[in-house]
Amino acid sequence: MILILSQSALESTTEEVMDWLEALGGRCVRLNGDDIEGRAALRFEVADGEASLGFAAGGFELPLAEVGAVWFRRWLYERRHERVDLLEPTAGNHTLHHELRRHLSLESRRLSDFIYSRFDHLPWLSHPRRSSLNKLDVLQRAARAGLATPATLVTTEREALRRFCAERGTVITKPIGEVDAFVEGEVSHFLFTTALGLAEIDSLPERFAPSLFQEMVDKVYELRVFYLAGEFHAMAIFSQNDEQTRVDFRQYNRQRPNRNVPYRLAPELAARLRALMDDLGLETGSIDLMVARDGREVFLEINPVGQFGMVSRPCNYQLERKVAELLLRKEDDGKRP
Amino acid sequence: MEKDPEGLFARLSPEGQELSPVIYRHLHPRVTRATVLRMAESRPYRATGYVCGSFRKPISRCLGPDEPR
Numbered sequence: 001m002i003l004i005l006s007q008s009a010l011e012s013t014t015e016e017v018m019d020w021l022e023a024l025g026g027r028c029v030r031l032n033g034d035d036i037e038g039r040a041a042l043r044f045e046v047a048d049g050e051a052s053l054g055f056a057a058g059g060f061e062l063p064l065a066e067v068g069a070v071w072f073r074r075w076l077y078e079r080r081h082e083r084v085d086l087l088e089p090t091a092g093n094h095t096l097h098h099e100l101r102r103h104l105s106l107e108s109r110r111l112s113d114f115i116y117s118r119f120d121h122l123p124w125l126s127h128p129r130r131s132s133l134n135k136l137d138v139l140q141r142a143a144r145a146g147l148a149t150p151a152t153l154v155t156t157e158r159e160a161l162r163r164f165c166a167e168r169g170t171v172i173t174k175p176i177g178e179v180d181a182f183v184e185g186e187v188s189h190f191l192f193t194t195a196l197g198l199a200e201i202d203s204l205p206e207r208f209a210p211s212l213f214q215e216m217v218d219k220v221y222e223l224r225v226f227y228l229a230g231e232f233h234a235m236a237i238f239s240q241n242d243e244q245t246r247v248d249f250r251q252y253n254r255q256r257p258n259r260n261v262p263y264r265l266a267p268e269l270a271a272r273l274r275a276l277m278d279d280l281g282l283e284t285g286s287i288d289l290m291v292a293r294d295g296r297e298v299f300l301e302i303n304p305v306g307q308f309g310m311v312s313r314p315c316n317y318q319l320e321r322k323v324a325e326l327l328l329r330k331e332d333d334g335k336r337p
Numbered sequence: 338m339e340k341d342p343e344g345l346f347a348r349l350s351p352e353g354q355e356l357s358p359v360i361y362r363h364l365h366p367r368v369t370r371a372t373v374l375r376m377a378e379s380r381p382y383r384a385t386g387y388v389c390g391s392f393r394k395p396i397s398r399c400l401g402p403d404e405p406r
Binding site: 173174175176181182184186187188189190191192194196204205208209210211212213 | 345355356357358359360361362363364365366367368
């Protein structure tokens with residue numbers, strides 16, 4: 001049986017793979033990160049030298065003893081305490097509220113880490129320890145692997161940014177860490193990659209919080225590559241013909257979507273990407289690149305738990321099936337002495 | 338460059354603005370509902386979660402409404 005660690009929201013990929021596992025004759029059990037926050041009954045006991053971990057919902061106990069391999073898809077989209085007021089409105093103590101939330105987050109993380117560790121002896125596809133990469137570290141490693149990377153600056157100084165922009169032309173800014181959205185009722189405020197020219201830079205204060213800037217690559221098209229167990233499944237995204245998607249294709253134009261086509265990586269590029277994935281200890285991940293007008297294939301970043309349906313469907317790669325087959329092979333491997 | 342017409346950055350305190358990276362000045366507002374409803378494209382049992390592949394029982398619910406069965 002395959003244990004799938006996932007999240008209940010915004011995660012259709014998990015269901016597609018589960019369908020394939022079922023169709024291929026496998027069995028799976030799914031545990032969402034949000035289930036351990038009160039949606040399912042959780043029990044961990046240590047007694048008489050024996051330890052046991054269990055989850056149950058609706059009177060059904062998850063058969064954890066039968067698990068032969070683990071797929072870490074995702075875990076917690078958000079923790080419950082991050083969305084609720086923990087203090088009565090009249091309390092109005094922001095510092096106390098922050099401390100309560102911080103402590104609950106630590107408690108939740110400790111519990112998650114323990115749950116992962118209970119399956120350390122099994123084969124995994126993706127692992128939480130490698131699910132969140134440091135963008136800056138990955139860029140360094142990519143450059144070492146011989147990949148073209150965009151000129152990058154992290155700074156707090158307007159003048160340094162101004163000089164960078166004068167040398168490189170228009171620059172883009174994006175988060176150092178994760179892309180996120182701040183939900184405010186009916187409106188979500190998204191952190192999309194944004195282009196900045198000298199005029200915008202001049203309007204900044206002399207000093208600002210640490211921010212990431214990169215040269216804006218004059219791209220012809222973008223590449224989204226799904227890597228799985230040594231194989232690349234690539235798709236070209238023609239995002240340049242649409243003003244809405246030109247800087248960040250995730251600003252989807254749903255009325256007139258970008259054209260997406262299957263793409264074969266050059267062997268040299270594939271070898272360098274494979275070296276990078278090996279260096280990062282990743283068996284799977286979604287890799288973003290751009291093909292520049294000057295022919296450079298510029299590496300941008302890797303998401304170890306990125307969505308792959310957006311590559312699988314337009315290119316007919318059946319990636320969900322490939323993931324399911326790999327999980328079943330891992331389960332078989334785990335049974336061997 | 339798209340500005341943030343909802344003005345989230347403008348609503349931050351002076352200290353909040355000082356602590357925010359430059360990208361916070363260029364947040365892109367979208368209607369939240371559009372994001373949440375994408376989940377309802379899943380089949381109903383998907384939207385309510387699984388316990389296991391052969392024994393389906395909702396143990397968690399997604400944020401959006403389920404599709405009608």
